[in-house]
Amino acid sequence: MLQGYILTPQGFLRGRLHFSEAIEAIEEAPVDGPLILPGFLDLHVHGGGGREVMEGQEGVEATVRFHLRHGTTGLLATTVTAPLGSLEKALRGIREAMEGPLGKALLWAHLEGPFLNPGRLGAQPPFPLPPDREAAELLLSLAPVRVVTLAPELPGALELVRFLAERGVRVQLGHTEAGYEEALAALESGAMGFTHLYNAMTGLHHRTPGVVGLALERGRWAEAIPDGLHVHPAALKVALKAIPGLYFVSDAVAAAGMPDGTYPLGAHRVEKRKEGVWLGESLAGSTLTLDQALRNLVAWGIPLEEAARRLSWYPARYLGLSDRGEIAPGKRADLVVLDQGLKVLEVYLGGQRLV
Known part of the structure; x- marks a missing residue:
């Protein structure tokens, strides 16, 4: 049992929360205590604490443990662009980790690539592949894949979007040079979201609205990184007004939680400097x-x-997960307890305290 200020679907309620693996009851009572929120869900995370998903099972599990300490009770283990052999290793590691003791915190996999535009890789390693159904089928056979980021302007991309959408995969547009019309064709073919909105995509101009313009005009879902570096807070507020299902992700890499220095990002070595x-x-x-x-x-x-x-709640709904993302009877008891300064005090996964 926990008591404090509980975020329910109706808003904050002062009272007691009864739970085992699932939420059993919410009792209103004149008690004091910390803030009790649903556990965070991160749909774009590459690593943390010096380890990364591309290492395989140990890297995936270390990534999960690191983010659990920060209140993330569910994450999509996210790959980077890499040769197929390296992606196979990472995906097998994700599947093995899902079968292990931390499997409850894995929401399957997010493939950020390899079907990206070579001219918009940003910090992605230089191993893009043209959209290819056979390669996609191979990758999907290795681990449950929930999200794929791709560039819709590439030859064969729309056919791949349709194939993935039919398989229940959420296709997101990212690392792309697409214009507005090319991106719109992808949405009409079954794409659902936008990867790290504003970053690694064509920007908004009043005569060439680009991928950002499409997202703001008719996007239902999009992810954005609220670190203060990737996107200005004012641009985030614009997106909040325009995109009903905007949700936030970390895009964390192995350097998260570590001192300044060099760390892996797939085949790259990247440098952490301050934040x-x-x-x-x-x-x-x-x-x-x-x-x-x-x-x-x-x-x-x-x-x-x-x-x-x-x-x-928003990332849970985007993935079609009805058992988490809110504190209500019958939902999983995935919880984060915070003090008034929003610092993590406790974390519960399926009712078990881990922090």
Whole structure:
């Protein structure tokens, strides 16, 4: 049992929360205590604590443990662009980790690539592949893949979008040089979202609206990185007004939680300098954790209730997960307990306290 200020679907309620593996009851009572929120869900995370998903099972499990300490009770283990052999190793590691003791915190895999535009790789390693159904079928056979990021302007991309959408995969547009019309064709073919909105895509211009313009005009879902480096807070607020299902991700890499220095990002070595991670002068993922994301969003004037929902309820709905993302009877007892400064005090996964 926990008591304090509980974020329910109806808003904050002062009372007691009864749970085992699942939420059993919410009892209103004149008690004091910490903030009790649904556990955060991170749909784009490459690593943390010096380890990364591309290492295989040990790297995946270390990534999960690191982010659990920061309130993330579910994540999509996210690959980077790499040769097929390296992707096979990572995906097998994700599948093995899902069968292990931390499997409850894995929401399957997010393939960021390899079907990306070679001219928009950013800090992605230089191993893009043209859209190819056979390669996609191989990758999907190795581990459950929930999200694929691709560039829709590449030859064969629309056919691949349709194939993936039919398989229940959420296709996101990213690392792309597509114009508005090419991106629109991908949405009409079954693509659903936009990867790290504003970054590694064609920007908004009043005569050439680009991928960003399409997202703001008719996007239903998109992810964004609220670290203060990838996107200005004002641009995030514009997206919040325009995109109903905007949710927030970390895009964290191995350097998250580590001192300044060099760390792996797939085949690259990237440099952590203060709060940023860089490949030369290009941002290379982030050091963000979702508890810090919550603090950032609130500091930028976004109400705590809305910020918390966009780190839990919204990503759950995007993935079609009905058993988590909110505190309500019958839902999984995946919880993060915070003090009034929004610092993590306790974390529960399936009712078991891990922090």
